[in-house]
Amino acid sequence: MRLVVIGDVGVVDGMMHIGDEAMFEALCDEMRARGAEIVAVSSAPEETAARYGIDAIGRIDFDLLSRTDAEARLDGIDAALGGAVSTDDRIRTMIAEIRSADAVIIAGAGNLASTWPTHIYERVAMSRIAQSLGRPLIVTGQTLGPELNERDRELVGEIVQNAALVGVRETTSQALSSVLGAPARLGVDDASFLAWDDTELPSKPSGVLISLSLHLGGADRVETTTRIAALADAAAGLTGEPVRFHAHFGALENVTPRGDALLHDEIRDRMRSASEVLPTGTPREAALAARSAALLITGRYHPAVFAAPAGVPVLGLVTDEYTRIKQRGALAHWGQSSTVALAAADTDGIPVLEALWEQRESVAQSAAQAVTAARVESASWWTQIAESVAKTPKN
Structure with a gap:
């Protein structure tokens, strides 16, 4: 089982964002324990590959684009999926990786809100590629909104409607996902139990x-x-x-x-x-x-x-x-x-x-x-993801 996974990861200029990396690391731990190989989509592919011992590629990259240019790049992806020859190496690489994978996972981080439209465009692009190639899409660990302008609401709706499974962290995100047309599982953040069994807590908390x-x-x-x-x-x-x-x-x-x-x-x-x-x-x-x-x-x-x-x-x-x-x-x-x-x-x-x-x-x-119950439910979620991907026939 080979999974292309996007999170907001990649240490750039020596700066670590703990939360974003934690959600991705937790997903890697859980899915590799269930037999998966991970291909990360990262801002710094070489760094991410070395950090986690996995394959990694760069993002299609909608950073710093105007809305007009972001829409044009999205149109270019649609054209490539329709058979046009793309001159953009990033688009060609992403399509090739998703074609060779069994599923695409949108991991926690890069929250889907109008505050960060670049994240929305990157993820809807991967969603369209997955759908075009018949690969299941999984969304996990998300906060949706609350701020979504009309266009972003449309795009986020497309993402969750295309997904085989949607996992969110708050009741407000669960309600919004339902309004957008997709039922969502409500659970704790994906990184809640990162290294839970690997580190021993002191007998008395301090500080x-x-x-x-x-x-x-x-x-x-x-x-x-x-x-x-x-x-x-x-x-x-x-x-x-x-x-x-x-x-x-x-x-x-x-x-x-x-x-x-x-x-x-x-x-x-x-x-x-x-x-x-x-x-x-x-x-x-x-x-x-x-x-x-x-x-x-x-x-x-x-x-x-x-x-x-x-x-x-x-x-x-x-x-x-x-x-x-x-x-x-x-x-x-x-x-x-x-x-x-x-x-x-x-x-x-x-x-x-x-x-x-x-x-x-x-x-x-x-x-x-x-x-205890939260850990059981969390483990069940990761197993559900693995089983959902395993039962989907690959074209």
Whole structure:
């Protein structure tokens, strides 16, 4: 079973995006355990091939294209599928790889929303190629929308309608998929159990872990970092635990801070409490760090995905409806719901943090009660994907 899989992967300029790589890595682990060979579609094919020990190709690439040019490239793919000779090596390579594969999988990351039209166009292109060649399409680990303009709604509808299976992470995405014409399975994020059995958690969780995104939703940067610093100081005083910052989009080498680490340093400069920095590292290391914490404060999504199943209390900082849906969706699977607007990180955040810390034992109990069934359901999903592909005859 040979699968062409697209995720938002590829370490470029030494910058790792933990969440995107984690979802892809989890899919690789699960599908290879079920006998699959993976061909990754990556922004950095050589790096991805070496990292995961698989084959990899480049994307067709809709980056930096205007809508008009993106539509023209999509038309060019349709023409090539109709028998025209394409002069674009990227299109020819993608068609050849999908022709030689048993299925196409759209993995988590590169969420299907109008915020990132390049992801929508890349994935609808692969969907059309798969459909034209009679290869099944699987969609897994997705957030759909919530922002979709008329054209993007059309294209995302085409993707999910073409799919043999659709897997989403939140009830809002499940409802939207239904409106778009495709029933969807609702489950935990695909990376929720990455390396779950491979890493031993400490007997007692420790430390306040903080992971934030550079994207502040238009909020004033000085004011926002000052507010978060106050929240971090409150967490240190409340828990008596050391504060550690971990960049989920950061440099792999210990050089001048880049990505999320820039914002982290600005917050640390405004804190009264001492703090430390964890290296960005790998998705597996990130998962262990999040699951080992006594408390997580995060503006990033995947720290919550890693931490909540282990019973770590999580406070999500959100900037808009998209981040609110994702954070609350990730936490809801585990009986948590604590989110506050980033612009009120101190005023609203500190009272919510205090209540969350008071509830830490019940938070851990809720996760422990849910985790076994969630792992069984997750394993069943991966098996369902493998069986769906296996029973589809190849032309």
